[in-house]
Amino acid sequence: MKLVVHRLGAIDSTQDEARRLLRRGEAEVGHVVLADEQESGRGRFGRTWISPRGGLYATFVLPGIGLASLRVGVATVRALAEVGLDAKLKWPNDLLVGERKLAGILIEREGDRLLAGLGVNLRDAPLSTAISAAALGITIDRDDLAASIWAVLRQAESEAETLKAYRARCATLGRRVRVVQGEGDAVKGVAIDVDEEGRLLVEAAGRTITVSSGPCEHLDEQG
Ligand code: BTN
Numbered sequence: 488m489k490l491v492v493h494r495l496g497a498i499d500s501t502q503d504e505a506r507r508l509l510r511r512g513e514a515e516v517g518h519v520v521l522a523d524e525q526e527s528g529r530g531r532f533g534r535t536w537i538s539p540r541g542g543l544y545a546t547f548v549l550p551g552i553g554l555a556s557l558r559v560g561v562a563t564v565r566a567l568a569e570v571g572l573d574a575k576l577k578w579p580n581d582l583l584v585g586e587r588k589l590a591g592i593l594i595e596r597e598g599d600r601l602l603a604g605l606g607v608n609l610r611d612a613p614l615s616t617a618i619s620a621a622a623l624g625i626t627i628d629r630d631d632l633a634a635s636i637w638a639v640l641r642q643a644e645s646e647a648e649t650l651k652a653y654r655a656r657c658a659t660l661g662r663r664v665r666v667v668q669g670e671g672d673a674v675k676g677v678a679i680d681v682d683e684e685g686r687l688l689v690e691a692a693g694r695t696i697t698v699s700s701g702p703c704e705h706l707d708e709q710g
Contacts, residue, residue: 490637491518492630499527501546502604506597509548516600517641519633520546528606530591532702541610543590543629547637549601553646554685556580556594557653559603562639563590564656569635572625575658578678578687578703582607583658586705587618607632646683654681663706664689666698674698675706 493514498504501520508514525538538544549555560580567574567582567589574582574589582590593604608619609627620627644652654660659678666674666689676691687698 488517488641490634491515492633493518493520495520495522497524497526498522500525500529500604501544502529502593502595502602503527505546505548505602506595509597509600509602514548516548516550517637518548519637521629521633529593530606531593536591536593536606537613538606539611539613543605543607543609543627543632545605545633545636547603547605547640549603549640551596551599551601554649554653555601555603556592557681557685558640558644558649559592559594559605559636561649561652561656562636563592563605563607565639565652566632566635567620567627570625570627570632572620572623572627576653576656577705578657578659578664578681579685579700584618584623586616587612588614588616589618589620605636650681650683650685657681659687659703659705663708665704665706667701668698669701678703 501522505520522544524540525544528536528538530536556579560576564574574584577583580592590607595602610621612619664678674696676689679690680688689696
């Protein structure tokens with residue numbers, strides 16, 4: 488299936504545009520919305536995604552697949568590796584280079600479709616905790632990157648294969664972490680695995696705690 492690209496200039500959010508197109512029957516699985524910049528780009532947990540010109544702001548329309556958030560993360564890491572950029576995943580799906588954030592992923596639902604939103608800092612890193620491909624000396628064409636992510640995503644892969652590929656690229660495993668669950672309940676411990684539902688297993692005070700969502704922070708050894 489060839490990727491159908493909706494290219495836009497400045498818009499509110501590619502997530503919102505993809506949703507509008509889907510509702511009007513103008514987008515389907517295999518379509519991606521790309522914007523030059525976003526005025527109301529959003530991240531996980533209601534955060535703002537600062538979206539200046541020069542970055543990749545994309546929403547892929549996907550079928551309701553299992554482990555979608557991990558799959559999109561792995562596909563992005565693989566596509567970046569093809570152009571020589573070695574990124575790792577912080578659970579569940581932030582792309583890091585060292586400890587700095589290169590890209591983020593936001594999965595939302597629209598009926599039985601998934602809106603897989605991806606922001607990659609190609610030219611600028613809008614925050615001090617972020618990094619861009621340009622700062623690493625790598626120039627990446629936005630449209631080429633979207634196409635190679637799609638090429639990876641459309642390959643049939645079992646959940647077991649996704650999980651294996653994810654674990655191999657996950658920088659969180661083996662690290663001390665702090666994860667906030669639900670209403671601000673924080674867990675500190677060592678991330679030991681990701682289970683078959685994509686949840687993070689954290690060993691804390693001799694117990695294994697299963698975390699299904701929530702912001703995850705990598706701590707140093709003393710943290
Ligand atoms: C995160 O790290 O919190 C996820 C960031 C996701 C940002 C992308 S940019 C394209 C798409 N449109 C949005 O408004 N958000 C996602």
